[in-house]
């Protein structure tokens with residue numbers, strides 16, 4: 206199941222929130238295969254080198270779908286193979302958030318809730334319960350359903366969890382996590398408009414302590430580690446860049462630095478199934494956390510373990526309608542940083 210092609214997307218505004226229809230199934234397929242681009246990648250020698258390194262990993266691994274051919278520059282147009290789309294381009298998001306900021310200022314609208322409010326509810330509740338279980342010393346296996354009955358004493362287990370939401374958009378995910386007891390919350394997005402919108406909404410809604418920063422997570426400027434890193438729809442967007450497969454390798458390299466040892470990465474995707482995400486992480490681990498990391502480890506004289514281990518995933522999820530197409534489902538998968 207695929208989300209609409211670019212031609213079906215409003216320009217530049219994005220489609221409205223999907224409606225949901227609850228079903229139960231682990232193996233959602235899916236796809237938002239249309240998202241876009243004008244990034245600053247490739248603007249420095251360092252970035253060129255990182256692209257080249259990631260491309261080499263891609264070509265030698267043989268584990269990813271075919272790479273796009275020109276890794277040294279960003280293209281303005283989606284690839285002919287239809288894998289990339291407008292939603293992979295920063296210019297798309299800048300234009301979208303400019304519209305959303307205007308809508309917020311004129312009408313108080315919060316903007317898009319990606320994958321819908323029901324999915325967001327599931328993600329935050331499930332993540333909270335997982336964090337509480339881990340804080341209590343129970344590391345769930347794949348066979349365990351993540352459940353936590355009592356809500357009253359949960360907060361005391363959450364105070365140690367610093368949270369980073371990458372590609373935070375309007376930042377509502379962080380607001381929901383704050384309502385559930387998380388208190389150290391940071392959101393980053395490479396679009397200044399997203400950060401302005403998220404800041405305005407958080408202030409309006411009574412969450413002045415949530416921090417928001419403009420940052421491109423692939424360029425790894427944020428020099429801090431977090432116990433919990435959330436990604437809802439951002440890896441999907443990155444994968445839709447014309448150089449999406451290369452960007453995905455660079456993404457894993459970046460998040461492996463952002464998640465503190467013993468911490469969690471929780472990815473919600475409509476473009477990859479649970480099994481595809483697990484396979485992607487296994488491939489990353491198999492390369493020893495990527496050749497990029499290895500090169501840097503050599504420089505720093507440090508030794509790195511394979512960074513991530515799959516621990517659990519959401520088992521029951523809504524499907525959604527998108528642009529009139531039959532609904533597809535989302536996957537939420539948690540990886541433990543070793």
Ligand SMILES: C[S@@+](CC[C@H](N)C(=O)[O-])C[C@H]1O[C@@H](n2cnc3c(N)ncnc32)[C@H](O)[C@@H]1O
Nearest residue numbers: 298319372373374394395396421422437438439
């Ligand atoms: C599908 S939206 C999801 C927004 C938000 N996570 C949510 O669930 O509502 C993808 C977001 O990722 C951001 N994004 C894409 N690539 C990024 C990157 N390399 N660094 C930071 N943000 C990025 C976009 O600006 C956009 O806000």
